[in-house]
Amino acid sequence: MWVLRGLRDGVLTTKWPARPDEYAASTRGPATVLGGPDVLTSGQPAVAGLCPAGAISVDQRGQARVDQGRCILCGRCVQLRPDVFGWSSGPGGATLTRAGLVVPPEENPQSLAAVAAALRARTRALRRSVHLRHVDAGSDGSEEWEILALLNPVYDIHRLGMFFTASPRHADVLLVTGAGAHGMAGPLRETYEAMPDPKVVVAVGSDAVGGGLISPSYATSGGVGDLVPVEVWLPGSPPSPFAIMSALLLALGRLPAAPGSQAAAGPSQAPAGKRTAGGRR
Amino acid sequence: MTAAAEYELAGSVTSLRDRVTGHIEAGGRLADLFGTVHEAGLLITAQLAGPDGITTVDVILPAGQASYPAVTPVAGSAFWYEREIHDMFGVVPEGHPRLEPLLRPASGPGLPLPGGDGAPGRIDPDPRLLPSHAVGPGLFTIPHGPVRSGVTESIEYLVETPGEDIAHLNMRLFYKHRGIEARYAGMRPADAVLLAERTEGVASVAHAIAFCQAVEQISGTPVPWRAALIRTLHAELERLACHLDVVVRLADGAGLAVATARFGWHKEQVLRLTGQICGSRFGRGVVTPGGVTAAPQLDPAGILAALRQLERQLSADLKLLMGTASFLDRLRRTGPFPPARAAEHGALGPVGRASGIVDDARQSRPYAAYGSLRTTVSSRDEGDALARLEVRVDEIAGAFHLLRQAADELSEADSGPLHADRTGADFTGADFTGADFTGADGRAVSWAEAPQGEVLYDVRIESGRITRCRSRSASFHNLVLMHEVFAGDILTDFPFIEASFGLSVAGAAR
Structure with missing residues (x-):
């Protein structure tokens, strides 16, 4: 009987956002730049050419930026330059401007x-x-x-x-x-x-x-x-x-x-x- | 792995028709037919699959010649393939029964040239043109799509009907054609695998595996055993998720609210387990040319424990579902596809196997770790929506069996390498971003059994850059069969038939 089957595992529904959700906190978002606004981007491999989707840019001061709107979460930057890039996590990532x-x-x-x-x-x-x-x-x-x-x-x-x-x-x-x-x-x-x-x-x-x-x-x-x-x-x-x-x-x-x-x-x-x-x- | 594939330039385009018909008469199937811009004209390639593997036949349509004798009149499975060639290159297959736009309207400035270096013009289809096929008193066309009710991919079904019966069904895929194959040109293999993953998003792993195998074959890169196991692990998790998605859609169509919720939950658990193992709920970013990018974040014992729990919960619900008479009645004899037609067309995946085709690339042409694991092939002869569901239910059990074997093997191969060390080339350890494939040159054909059926890649690389990548998904090959499964079925059977095919529009329209 499907009715009884529906009761078998109790309530499965998350209470987020009223209550925190463990899985929500662990879900992976786009890559982000670690350590505040002045991360040095010298070193190898070069930061500028890392991203296959062109999400990473470096300005004249050597400041790395990630355009999360272009990030496809391939993880290459995080894997090759863990000193500069990390994952964002948790339910979020949406913004009101591009x-x-x-x-x-x-x-x-x-x-x-x-x-x-x-x-x-x-x-x-x-x-x-x-x-x-x-x-x-x-x-x-x-x-x-x-x-x-x-x-x-x-x-x-x-x-x-x-x-x-x-x-x-x-x-x-x-x-x-x-x-x-x-x-x-x-x-x-x-x-x-x-x-x-x-x-x-x-x-x-x-x-x-x-x-x-x-x-x-x-x-x-x-x-x-x-x-x-x-x-x-x-x-x-x-x-x-x-x-x-x-x-x-x-x-x-x-x-x-x-x-x-x-x-x-x-x-x-x-x-x-x-x-x-x-x-x- | 494609040792049986042979490349030849069979010369004249007129020989193509004879080669294809000869092959089909000998019991083979047409697996792919596509064009590539070549210095001598248009290179038309047919992939002919048989028991010995896949044979590639290349013929040249000389520059300046705009037509060739169509294959479709003698081999019906070429129907959509030749329409695609017409859409993409403006070439006319003479004698083709219906050259309507499929992937791209043939009018408009500038034709796209996959594999060529010309910049294609943009496309703007005119959706107001409604081609009709069936004629008779009271017949009218319902344009169903591209924006349909519910959360679905964009495709337009033109349903020609006198009111309830479906006299004829036409499909138009060009709404979400993304020009993926042209996008490959100039990419490095390590970047291009990310594009392969996004060709058919719900079968990311299968596409990535097929693509990478071709690159590895071209560059002569052996894949370490542990990497092969991790690929297999993700491919089978993907199969579970896709098959469960079909079950959810069928249960939803039948109005079984509890079953829909239960199987939706099971599917969510599969995606979460995949995410726990690799960080992506779709297994993306794992497979890379030469191996895999990282070890599973969950140890084999943890994977086995999660699988045990999942299988216990899932098999109880599947057993109940397959005993729910009101549900099975909706599927039985709905959307029948006769085995004779399946063999003729070379239908792939669960659609083919539900119509008597006993073929699964995992067993007949094994890749990754499948050759060393025990794989079973399930098939039915009824060919209806129920048979397609039964095949998937069997394959869910088979996937669990394979997952357990792969996890067991992984615990033994725990410290093996994850990526081929191409010593001698300029390989730099952790940096597998393409430096290690700079010297690669050549062409290879490779395949993987996606949940929807066989995906087939034909990859050409010059000096480490892709010049042409043909990605033929099972969705493209099988979707055309929706034309002919509506014998005696009515409008309300439509959702069941569509769901039972379990195909991805993204993979078909590319």
Whole structure:
């Protein structure tokens, strides 16, 4: 009997973000630069040529930067130059500006806070009944698995008041995956335009953020940023379900500041107000 | 491993048709057919698979000549392959029954040239053109996609129907064509393996293995035993995850809420175990030309313990599922694919094995550590959605068996090397970023049995850089068969048939 089978292993669902989750804390995010803003990048192998996806840059002062939006998590920099690069971990990594994905940051935190406040004001009306629509714009197929995982009993995003909908007319949030295949530019645009305001677009995965390893290509746009107005940028290849969940909460201004989480450290991710996200609805 | 593969330039393009038909009549199958830009014109390559391995036939379509006699009229399995050649190079296979755009609309400026050095123009398909195949009173076309309900990959199914029966189904893949094969040109092998992993994201490990084996063959690099075991370990974990994904989609289609949740949980556990072992939930960044990048972060005893628990929970649920009559009734005689057609087409993977084909590259053409492990091949003759599920259920048990063997062997090979030490070349120990393949030159064909079926790579390298990499996934080879499995089935059977094929659009459209 399936009914009894459903009771066999008790409650499997995570309590994150209301409570910390051990697995969420251990999931791997994009590569990051270790040791503050002034890491020396001399030594071998040379830092500049390490990244196959072109995510690493070195400025005139010798400061290494990782554009996490281009990072495909291959781990080469971490393996070959563990003195300069490390993994970020924990559910996070999403930002509200494309430039905000560059670590260490170059952007003025003040402007980020303004972006966050504007988005929060717009999405406040959505409260705890948020409908999600996904469009694949040339993904490799793994991002779809990770988005679908949000419906399994471990993540169960229904508890956060989020639901997938078939019709863009009912959708509040658009999750876009893939490097922006030219073939999907039209259908993606039509889906976006069919959605009522207020609406938020989340670019899910490094391919969607910056084209990843797929670009440059005659058939893709190098990310979906040129095709629809993206407001939340989530790197990862693919991003873990926890990272996708946190990007959704960030889009809705419901992400609590979690200690130890990379992305939540910035001023942009301050909690929306007294009501923090959790099991309550 | 591809010792049986022979390369020859069979000269005239007119001989291609005879070679392919002769091979199929002798019981072989057409495994791939594709073009490459060559100084003398267009090189058309056919990969012919038989019991002795894979034979490569290269013919030249001289420069300036824009057509050749099509293979499709005599070998139906070439149907999509020749459409792809037409899309990519503008060459017309004369006598082809239906040269509609498949991967790329043939109009527009600048044709892409995989393997060539010209910069292809961008493509902008016109989705408003609806080709129709079946004609008759009351027939209409439902364009299903590319944005479909649920979280799915983008593909357009053009369902031609009088209302309920599915008279004909047409597929258009070009929406998410990413131009992967052209992207390979100029890459170093150690970078290109990362692209291979992203060709068909849910079968990353199989693609990486097939690609790396080709590079290793070209450069004469032996893979250490321990690395072969780690590759096998990840390939089988990937098989578990993919097969469980099919079970989830079938259970979801049948409205079994508890089963959907249970198998979704099992799948999540497989992905977590994979992540625990290597850091990536999809086994990415493990396989690299010459071996693997790192040792498992979980010791063999830990892997075995996790597998034991997972298998206990999973097999109980599978047993219950395969005894749920209301579920099995939806699958029985749904989407039948006759064994005779499977043999003719050379259907791959679980789709082929559910229609009487007893072939699994892990057993018939072993690679990685499979030659030394006990591998079983499961097959059925019914050819319906249920048979395809039964084959996968058998393969889940087989994967656990292989995983246990691989983990046992790993505990014995615990201190062996992980990566070939190409002493003599400028190999620098931990730095396997391509310096060790700078001298590689040549061409090789290699394969791996992905959860969807055989993936086939044809890799050409000059001075350590890729000049052409053909990646044919089982998804591309098998997806065309969706055309013909709707005999007597209606619209509500569609999700079951699609799920039972278990293919990846990314792998097919590339």
